[in-house]
Amino acid sequence: MQDGVMPGLADALALFSDVPPEKAVGDQVIMGWRDDDGLYAVAAILRDYPCDGTWYLGLLLVEATRRGRGLGRTLYSAIAAWAEARGALDMRLAVLEVNAAGERFWRALGFEEIRRVGPDRFQERWHRRVELSRSMAGRFPERDALT
Numbered sequence: 001m002q003d004g005v006m007p008g009l010a011d012a013l014a015l016f017s018d019v020p021p022e023k024a025v026g027d028q029v030i031m032g033w034r035d036d037d038g039l040y041a042v043a044a045i046l047r048d049y050p051c052d053g054t055w056y057l058g059l060l061l062v063e064a065t066r067r068g069r070g071l072g073r074t075l076y077s078a079i080a081a082w083a084e085a086r087g088a089l090d091m092r093l094a095v096l097e098v099n100a101a102g103e104r105f106w107r108a109l110g111f112e113e114i115r116r117v118g119p120d121r122f123q124e125r126w127h128r129r130v131e132l133s134r135s136m137a138g139r140f141p142e143r144d145a146l147t
């Protein structure tokens with residue numbers, strides 16, 4: 001969807017090093033969730049970007065066969081709690097305009113549009129992106145239920 005070509009090992013490796021020029025690789029944390037069947041979800045989060053207190057979720061990807069069962073919501077809740085404990089005041093992310101399902105997912109979690117950017121080139125394709133944001137102060141039913 002994003003690049004017009006299938007991802008390869010180089011893309012997986014780039015996930016660990018691709019950060020904006022003003023940030024260091026150490027500002028980004030890559031999270032993975034696995035069970036006996038292997039890795040089933042990945043997330044990338046960058047602290048204090050584009051400004052202090054705002055954390056940028058560069059990626060949240062759930063293995064295709066496990067989608068639509070509440071896993072993405074649960075993982076986001078865990079990521080948000082983890083980031084908030086480290087000083088995040090709000091979370092920001094960008095979803096491709098073409099990724100309507102992804103955008104609905106984020107809006108269902110309480111994210112609101114800030115602006116649209118692009119079009120920008122992603123290998124074989126051009127995309128506009130919707131930047132979305134959500135304050136950490138907003139209530140999160142799963143997390144609140146745990147406290």
Ligand SMILES: CC(C)(COP(=O)(O)OP(=O)(O)OC[C@H]1O[C@@H](n2cnc3c(N)ncnc32)[C@H](O)[C@@H]1OP(=O)(O)O)[C@@H](O)C(=O)NCCC(=O)NCCS
Nearest residue numbers: 060061062067068069070071072073095101102104105108
């Ligand atoms: C987006 C993604 C992480 C969501 O994970 P998921 O486990 O499928 O989502 P959940 O089952 O936890 O859904 C949570 C909420 O979002 C909504 N939602 C999820 N996918 C949706 C879709 N395709 N259409 C409409 N709503 C959707 C659900 O209705 C649910 O709301 P509810 O709890 O009020 O019913 C997952 O589908 C994925 O990995 N997609 C590919 C990568 C991607 O697009 N990532 C996000 C872009 S940065």
